[in-house]
Amino acid sequence: MRTRLRHLRHGSRMFTWRAEIHHVRGDADCHRCIRVRVWGSGKTGQALQADLLSLAWPAPWGACATDGSYPTSADVRALIMFALRAGWQPERRGGTFALTEMQHAEACTLTGFLLTDRLRTPHGADPTQRVIAAHNLRQRS
Template structure:
């Protein structure tokens, strides 16, 4: 399967990004997780990576949703990462927006950051999704 690269302009810089669909296991359910990678200076520059946990909960469970980040979501990721120290012109490496360091300050309407895709020690996605919905309703 071919990976589709998309482009997004911010100021004079053109960012290239892709999003890959994954699923992560929670204690009670599977959840859709989208890994977003962004480059601002070609593949040689420091990449931005964020794993987005879908907040969708349907009658059939969480993993079957069709959530996918919009260009506006990716723009919000880029702007937040730039404010958080990402330097796209730096050579090599990856700047990761992590749940542990950034989740309290960064939430999209349909997603939250998760570390569960990178490590099994990340917070349980089922608990995070249910807690988010409980906060929204209460």
């Protein structure tokens, strides 16, 4: 399957991005996870990477196959703006700037997603518990 590259303009800069659908297992469930990669200076510039955990809940086991969550252009724009404030330098040659759960999750908020490290490492926080906690927080608000 061919990867679809999308374009997004922010100010005078054109960003290119793609999103790949994955899934991550939690202790009690399976969750849809989207890996977003963004380039602001072509493929040779520093890439931005964020792994987004879907907040679709409640969901039966295997919901990662049926969950239709996918980042919108507004979600990607929010990631870009947050990453630029956090030190991402798209014009820098090579490398990847990762938005991680450990460093950025508290400050980086998106409507339907949480940042997760579970896709990069199995030692990331349990996605099931994080999704439940996010839903409980929303219900109290």
